[in-house]
Amino acid sequence: MKQFLLVIFLIQIVRAEAQTSASSVADSLYVIGNYSNAINEYSKVGGLSSALQIARSYNAVGNYEKAITQYQYIVEEDVDHQLAQLELGKLLLKVNRFEEAKSVFANLTNVNTDNPEFQYYLGEVYKELNKADESLVHYKNAVSLDSTHLRSLFQLAKHYTIKQERDNALKYILEGLAYYENDVSLINLHALVLFNDAQYEKAIPLFERVLALGEDKSYVFEKLGISYNKNWEFKKAKEAYAILLKRDDTNSQTYFDLASVYQKESKLDSAKIFINKAMAVQKPIFANGYNQLAYIAREQKDFKIAFKFFEMAYQEDKSDARIYYNMATTYDQFGSNLQKKLGYYENFLKHYPNEHPFYYETARKRISELKEEIHFAKE
Incomplete structure (x- = not known):
């Protein structure tokens, strides 16, 4: 009997050593990224630890369905296996199976209320489900824990x-x-x-x-260019926009922004050049370019040209009340036809009755003045 027990004990030792050896081989294959062969070796070993490594290997090679199946098997066998649940939830989130991921992370947060990582991932799930309020709750929970x-x-x-x-x-x-x-x-x-x-x-x-x-991204240079311009650092603004144009010389907004810099420097001819370049690449609306050219012409006291550009801008975008208001005020500065002046202001009030109070009051006051001028002109 003693000899029989000894034989059984020796067999168990041999089996354990064989499993340890097979596990070591599988681990060494997994570490160097030889996942397919690692899966075969882990399959020989058996057990939940090997099943977890098989799930990780399938995940690593992109066979997500098999990885999910393997994780689910582990969780069924051991409902308290939080690591398998965490990795399963992250994978479900990755493959856009959000409701299933929510179930996994909700369970984890209930089981382990002190883990900020579980709260964070539940927040991520709710974010993907477009439930911002719920996601914020869990992000805040994570921060309160850590x-x-x-x-x-x-x-x-x-x-x-x-x-x-x-x-x-x-x-x-x-x-x-x-x-x-x-x-x-x-x-x-x-x-x-x-x-x-x-x-x-x-x-x-x-x-x-x-x-x-x-973080060498174009949007950073764009924001910097605007910030430099607003802060009257024109040389740096030009440098930022030059970098943007090297990267993309078809972005009309960059040309418009650069024109704004030159306009602030009172280099109006240069500003015109960049506005025209912006309009050359702009598709399909030119209103912004015509509008800026009108402002430059008005600065140069060339009110007829300014009016022409405002008129062109208005033809491109009739929804912008400011353009029509500028048409009216610009014609008022150079035009001689009082009835025509009056018509522009009256049309402004008719078509844009809910505009800024300043525009409305100015137009209303000017209508009153023009009517008086017309009345005395007739007498």
């Missing part, structure tokens, strides 16, 4: 930046930057919040820092 949870802080900051809720956005941005001052995504959001708040001087060094940290 004040340094950068991904949750970023999502909160991004949400409030888009909504242009300045104070809320800054709250989460500054909390994140207090933990990691070189987080380029948060620095970028900080710059955008200040930019949206017209604090261009404060936004400039932040955008410059974003560039220094390697």
Whole structure:
């Protein structure tokens, strides 16, 4: 009997050693990315640990359905296997199976209420389901559990930046930057919040820092160009726009913005050149270009040309009341026909009755004056 038990014990030792050896081979294959052969070796070993590695291997090679099936098998066998559930939930989120992912992460947050990562991923699921209020709750839960949870802080900051809720956005941005001052995504959001708040001087060094940290994106140069222009740093604005035009010389807005810089410098001929370039690449509406050319002509006291360009802009975009108002005021400056002047102002009030109070009052007052002038002219 003792000999029999000894034999059984020795067999178990041999089997354990064989499993350990097979597991080691499978692990070594997995580590170097030889996933298909690793799956075969893990299959020989068996057990939930091997099943988890098989699921990870299928995930790594992009066979997501088999990976999901393997994860689900593990969870069925061990309902408390939180790591398998976490990886399953992340994969379901990745393949847009949001309702299933929500079920997994909701379960994890119920089982383990102190884990900020579970809260974060539940927030991600709700974000994908376009349920912003629910997603914010879980991002905030994650931050309350871990004040340094950068991904949750970023999502909160991004949400409030888009909504242009300045104070809320800054709250989460500054909390994140207090933990990691070189987080380029948060620095970028900080710059955008200040930019949206017209604090261009404060936004400039932040955008410059974003560039220094390697975020060499066109939108950064675009915002910098505008900020430099607003801050009267014309040389730097031109440099930013020059970089943008090297990358894309078909963007009409860049030419218009560059023209604005030259216009501020009173280099009106150069401004005209860039407006015309903008219009050459602009499709299909030219209203903006004609409008800017009209303003330049008016600065040059060439009211007839200004009126012509305002008229052309109006033909392109009749929804913009300001264009028609500028037509009326410009003709008023050079025209001699009182009835025609009166007609422009009356048409303005007729077609754009709900415009800015200043425009309305100015037009109304001018109509009264013109009627009086016409009356005395007749006498």
